[in-house]
Each structure stands twice: as C-alpha cells, then as structure tokens.
Amino acid sequence: xxxxxxxxxxxxxxxxxNKTLLLSCAVLLLSCAFTGIASGNIYYYYHLxxxxxQPPVTNIELVIMRELLPQITLIGALVAVAYGFNxxxxxxxxxxxxxxxxxPVYRDQVxxxxxxxSLILITLVTFVxxxxxxxxxxxSTNLIFSPDLLARYFVFIxxxxxxxSGYLGLSMLLSIVFDNQKMSLIAVFMLIGVFNxxxxxxxxxxxxxxxxGPDPGYLxxxxxxxxxxxxxxxLNLSPAEGLHRIVDRLSxxxxxxxxxSEAVWMESELLTVLLNxxxxxxxxxxxxxxxxxxxxxxxxxxxxI
Amino acid sequence: MPGVLTIxxxxxxxxxxxxxxxxxFATLLIVMVGGALFMIQLVQYQNFIxxxxxxxxEEDAIWKFYDYLFTEIVTGHLSSLGGLLAVAISINAIQKxxxxxxxRVLMSYPIYRDDLFMGKLIGGALVLSLVAIASMTISFSLxxxxxxxxxxxxxxxxxxxTTFIGTMLLVFFLCIGMIVSSFLNDTSSILLILILIVAxxxxxxxxxxxxxxxxxxxxxxVRLPKPGFYHRxxxxxxxxxxxxxxxCKFSPTESxxxxxxxxxxxxxxxxxxxxGTDFTLFSFQDQLLKSLDLVAVLIVFTLxxxxxxxxxxxxxxx
Numbered sequence: 243x244x245x246x247x248x249x250x251x252x253x254x255x256x257x258x259x260n261k262t263l264l265l266s267c268a269v270l271l272l273s274c275a276f277t278g279i280a281s282g283n284i285y286y287y288y289h290l291x292x293x294x295x296q297p298p299v300t301n302i303e304l305v306i307m308r309e310l311l312p313q314i315t316l317i318g319a320l321v322a323v324a325y326g327f328n329x330x331x332x333x334x335x336x337x338x339x340x341x342x343x344x345x346p347v348y349r350d351q352v353x354x355x356x357x358x359x360s361l362i363l364i365t366l367v368t369f370v371x372x373x374x375x376x377x378x379x380x381x382s383t384n385l386i387f388s389p390d391l392l393a394r395y396f397v398f399i400x401x402x403x404x405x406x407s408g409y410l411g412l413s414m415l416l417s418i419v420f421d422n423q424k425m426s427l428i429a430v431f432m433l434i435g436v437f438n439x440x441x442x443x444x445x446x447x448x449x450x451x452x453x454x455g456p457d458p459g460y461l462x463x464x465x466x467x468x469x470x471x472x473x474x475x476x477l478n479l480s481p482a483e484g485l486h487r488i489v490d491r492l493s494x495x496x497x498x499x500x501x502x503s504e505a506v507w508m509e510s511e512l513l514t515v516l517l518n519x520x521x522x523x524x525x526x527x528x529x530x531x532x533x534x535x536x537x538x539x540x541x542x543x544x545x546x547i
Numbered sequence: 548m549p550g551v552l553t554i555x556x557x558x559x560x561x562x563x564x565x566x567x568x569x570x571x572f573a574t575l576l577i578v579m580v581g582g583a584l585f586m587i588q589l590v591q592y593q594n595f596i597x598x599x600x601x602x603x604x605e606e607d608a609i610w611k612f613y614d615y616l617f618t619e620i621v622t623g624h625l626s627s628l629g630g631l632l633a634v635a636i637s638i639n640a641i642q643k644x645x646x647x648x649x650x651r652v653l654m655s656y657p658i659y660r661d662d663l664f665m666g667k668l669i670g671g672a673l674v675l676s677l678v679a680i681a682s683m684t685i686s687f688s689l690x691x692x693x694x695x696x697x698x699x700x701x702x703x704x705x706x707x708x709t710t711f712i713g714t715m716l717l718v719f720f721l722c723i724g725m726i727v728s729s730f731l732n733d734t735s736s737i738l739l740i741l742i743l744i745v746a747x748x749x750x751x752x753x754x755x756x757x758x759x760x761x762x763x764x765x766x767x768x769v770r771l772p773k774p775g776f777y778h779r780x781x782x783x784x785x786x787x788x789x790x791x792x793x794x795c796k797f798s799p800t801e802s803x804x805x806x807x808x809x810x811x812x813x814x815x816x817x818x819x820x821x822x823g824t825d826f827t828l829f830s831f832q833d834q835l836l837k838s839l840d841l842v843a844v845l846i847v848f849t850l851x852x853x854x855x856x857x858x859x860x861x862x863x864x865x
Contacts, residue, residue, distance in 0.1 A: 265739075266743065269743060320746065382762060427735060428738070440582065441581025444587075
C-alpha cells in the first residue's frame with residue numbers, strides 16, 4: 243500500500259511539472275469557460291425562438307451541455323491523451339522504469355499507481371473545467387438551476403469523466419504496446435477521430451445486413467427489433483457517440499421511442515433517460531475498465547527492460 | 548533542380564513506407580468511406596419513403612436535398628483527420644531525421660539548405676495530394692454509383708476543386724508542422740502542440756473567444772454586434788451573417804469547410820419544385836465565384852505558412 247501511494251504521489255508530482263499536460267489542461271479550462279459564456283448567448287437565442295403556443299421539446303436551460311460536448315470530446319481527449327500516451331514508453335526509453343523497479347515496489351503497484359493517479363487527475367480536471375463553465379453560464383444568464391437540472395449536469399460531468407478515463411486508459415495501453423511515443427500518440431488520436439465520426443452507424447448497418455440479411459426497402463430503423471438492437475450495439479461502441487446520445491436525451495423535456503412501428507412519447511425523467519440509454523452507459527463504463535485491465539495485464543506480463 | 552527532385556523522391560518514398568502514415572491514411576479512408584455510406588443509406592431511405600409517399604418527387608434527385616452532407620461527413624474529414632495526417636508527415640520530415648542523425652548526413656552533401664526544404668515540401672505535398680485524391684475518389688465513386696448521380700463536368704469540377712483546396716489546407720498544416728518541429732526538440736511536445744493548433748484553428752474556438760470578448764465589452768457599456776446562432780449544415784442562412792462571414796476567414800479550416808459546402812450546394816430547398824425541375828440551380832461557376840474570397844483566404848494562409856517555414860528552415864540551426 244505504501245509503495246502504491248508513493249507511486250501515485252510521484253506520478254502526480256510528475257504531472258504537475260509536465261508543461262505540455264499543463265498547457266492542455268489550461269486550454270480545456272479556458273475553452274470550457276468560454277463555451278460557458280457563449281452558451282449564454284445561445285440560450286437567449288433559443289429563448290427568442292420559442293413559439294408561444296407550442297410546448298418546447300428541447301430543455302433550453304441545459305443548452306450548455308450540448309455546447310460543451312464537442313470541447314470534451316476534442317480538447318478533453320487531448321488532456322487525457324497528453325497524460326497517458328507516453329506514461330510507460332517514455333520511462334522505458336529514458337531508463338527510469340528500470341530504476342523505479344529496482345526499488346522495493348511490485349510491478350503491479352507501479353501500473354496501479356499510474357492508473358489511479360491518472361484517474362485522480364482526469365476527474366479533477368473534468369470537474370473543475372465543467373464546474374467553471376456552469377458557473378459562468380449561470381452568471382451570464384441569471385438562471386437558477388433546480389435540483390433536477392443540477393442532477394442532470396452532475397450526471398453529465400460524471401459521464402464526461404468516464405469518457406476521458408476511457409481515452410486515458412486506451413492511451414496508457416498503447417503506450418505499453420508501442421515503444422515509439424509518436425506511434426502511440428498518432429494511433430490514439432486516430433482512434434478518437436474514428437470515435438468522434440459517424441462511421442459506426444453505416445458500418446453497423448452493413449454488418450447487420452451481412453449477418454441478418456437486408457430489411458425490406460431502405461429503412462433507417464430496422465422493423466426487426468433484434469436487428470435494430472444489433473445496429474444500436476455497434477453504434478454504441480463509440481463512447482463519444484454514446485455520450486452524445488445520452489446528452490441529447492438529458493437536455494430534452496420529452497422524447498419518443500418506437501414500440502413496433504408506433505412512436506411513443508416519454509417524459510424525459512433522469513432515471514428514464516439513463517435506463518433508456520443503458521447500452522451507451524455500459525459502453526462508457528466498460529471501455530475504461532477494459533482498457534485499465536488490459537494495461538494491467540500487458541504491463542505485468544510484458545518484457546519491459 | 549535535380550537535387551530538389553532527388554530529395555522530393557526520397558521524401559515521398561520515406562513517407563509512403565512509414566507505418567504511421569499508413570495507419571493515418573487507412574483511418575482517413577475508413578472514416579470517409581463510412582461517411583459516404585451513411586449518406587447513401589440516408590438518401591436511399593428518403594428516396595424510398597418519398598417515392599412511395601403522396602408527393603411526386605424526381606426519384607434520382609433527392610440527394611440534392613441532403614447536399615450539405617457531402618461536407619459534413621465526407622469532405623470535412625480531410626480537415627480533421629487529414630490535418631492529423633499532415634502533422635504526422637511533418638514530424639517525419641524534420642524531427643525524425645534530426646533525431647536519427649540523417650539530416651546532418653544529408654547536409655554534408657553538396658546541396659543548399661533551401662533545396663532541402665523545397666524537396667521536403669514537394670515530397671510532402673505529393674504524398675498529401677495522393678491521400679486527398681485517393682480518399683476523395685473512393686468516397687465519391689461510391690456516392691456516384693449508389694446514388695445514381697450523373698457524372699457531369701459540373702459535378703466533376705466541384706470534386707476536383709474541393710480536392711485541390713483540401714490538399715492546400717493539408718500543405719498548410721504540413722508547413723505549420725515543419726515550423727513547430729524546427730523550434731522544439733521533443734517529439735511528443737511537438738505533436739501535442741500541433742494537435743492543439745489544429746484544434747484551435749476551428750471556427751468554434753474563434754466564435755467562443757469573440758463572444759466572450761463581446762460580452763465582456765458589454766459589461767463596460769460598449770455594445771458590439773453579436774454573432775447569430777451558428778451551425779453548419781441545415782443553417783446555411785448563417786452565410787448572410789456578416790459577423791460569421793468575416794470571422795470565418797481567420798480560420799483556414801472553416802474556410803475550407805465553407806468552400807466545400809458552397810461548392811456542393813445545388814440550390815435552396817424552397818426554390819425547388821419537385822415536378823421534373825432541373826435541380827441544379829447553382830452551377831459550379833456560380834458557387835465558385837460566390838466563394839472566391841474563401842479561395843483567396845486559403846491561398847494566403849498556405850503561402851504565408853510556406854514562406855514562414857522556408858525562412859525558419861533556412862535560418863535555424865537544424
């Protein structure tokens with residue numbers, strides 16, 4: 243336990259002196275803060291366009307979540323990757339890993355220490371950035387958030403932290419797998435680029451057509467529930483898309499789901515939304531868990547000297 | 548001149564055989580082809596429900612209603628993932644050779660420093676052209692085949708000009724990469740800073756910065772015009788917003804996206820009548836002439852980046 247704490251402290255102090263990481267954190271904080279202020283303008287714009295006799299579908303008070311999402315999936319990812327992409331291979335190249343392992347610490351304590359330190363760091367950065375953004379948004383709009391809205395925003399922060407932890411875990415894993423820092427950085431950014439694109443939907447359809455055969459006609463939502471579930475599963479493999487789908491639902495008053503061919507409207511309660519988007523939630527949790535476990539296994543089993 | 552060509556050839560071969568380049572290229576292709584497939588599925592679905600519905604719509608022209616998707620999910624990837632690819636190539640061009648020591652060996656041969664720079668630039672630009680041409684050709688071949696788009700000279704010119712402008716944007720990123728590589732020594736720092744630059748050059752960054760500035764001024768009683776709510780895609784009327792139109796020219800990425808969106812715009816939705824009308828209301832020439840300022844912006848950005856990287860490469864200690 244003492245060894246683990248020592249490694250965590252070493253990692254956190256290393257992170258505090260890493261200029262590139264600090265720069266990325268500062269950029270994330272600033273971009274979230276500015277987005278918080280700019281969201282105020284968008285809130286007023288939406289406010290002006292509400293039709294008087296029509297109940298709105300979009301919860302315009304939570305427009306900030308939609309606006310912050312691209313910052314999290316791009317700049318937030320940059321912070322996560324900046325911390326993780328050379329966590330192992332840099333120490334291996336410089337020889338400091340050999341020195342570290344010559345001390346009375348177990349190999350698994352080293353990787354666990356690194357993973358826990360990274361988790362602490364990314365949680366701190368995400369919570370601070372998104373809280374500052376919310377504070378500035380509330381300041382510029384004079385809004386008072388109800389407990390329900392605050393709970394929704396809190397869920398958004400937690401899910402964003404999960405997404406970034408997943409990216410961090412992936413970049414750590416690649417830093418163990420690749421000895422070349424440049425290769426691990428490019429590979430993880432390409433992976434994030436794919437996650438942020440819309441490619442999972444068309445490829446999901448292609449795979450579903452190949453496995454179950456095409457639907458009659460050209461339909462966007464398959465009439466066969468198991469085929470649609472399969473397409474949704476592939477779509478949810480992208481954690482960024484999953485977060486996008488959850489935020490989309492969280493920032494509405496009501497949404498509709500298909501029961502057979504009938505569209506059924508549902509109130510957008512927090513719990514209903516989370517249950518309705520369970521598969522996306524599961525992927526958001528599974529990616530960090532899997533990548534951290536894979537990092538643990540790879541690090542403890544691979545030749546590192 | 549033979550020295551430049553020899554270096555360009557060497558650079559081309561080095562890049563093409565590099566694993567990082569191949570990884571980036573493969574990813575870009577997967578994403579662009581995926582985007583094309585998404586558009587195909589959406590248009591086929593719309594075609595299916597519209598033709599079997601109450602409205603009589605010219606069957607093979609529904610893709611024009613969704614022409615904004617050409618930029619949103621196909622050509623737009625050249626500015627994001629393509630930018631990353633250009634950055635990866637630029638690191639190989641300077642930083643890798645400096646670390647390996649091959650740059651010093653190269654300089655010991657009887658060639659001028661500017662020959663070396665020109666060779667690297669031409670080699671890099673050729674590779675980027677290859678990437679842009681290959682990815683655009685494959686994606687648009689799929690689109691043309693599955694959506695039954697008539698391959699007219701008008702449509703072909705739109706593709707060619709967008710590919711050319713996309714290549715120019717990638718060369719801009721290549722030069723920025725060469726400049727940053729000349730100033731920093733650590734590969735990881737160079738890459739992270741370059742990725743940060745690519746992210747910061749988006750219009751969204753400029754927009755939030757300006758809105759914050761305008762809001763701050765308004766607290767002190769200075770009222771400045773605010774930008775309208777902006778979103779690419781359906782909200783094309785944003786082009787009439789002078790704030791947007793002026794500010795987007797400071798972002799090479801946004802200029803490219805807007806130019807691509809303009810070139811792949813075939814007419815306003817409300818101007819179309821679905822009964823056998825020729826949907827091509829905006830010809831290629833119309834659209835290009837309307838967006839000449841964006842072409843000029845991209846040329847200026849690229850030339851400035853090439854000049855700056857030339858100066859840095861010839862004057863700094865390598």
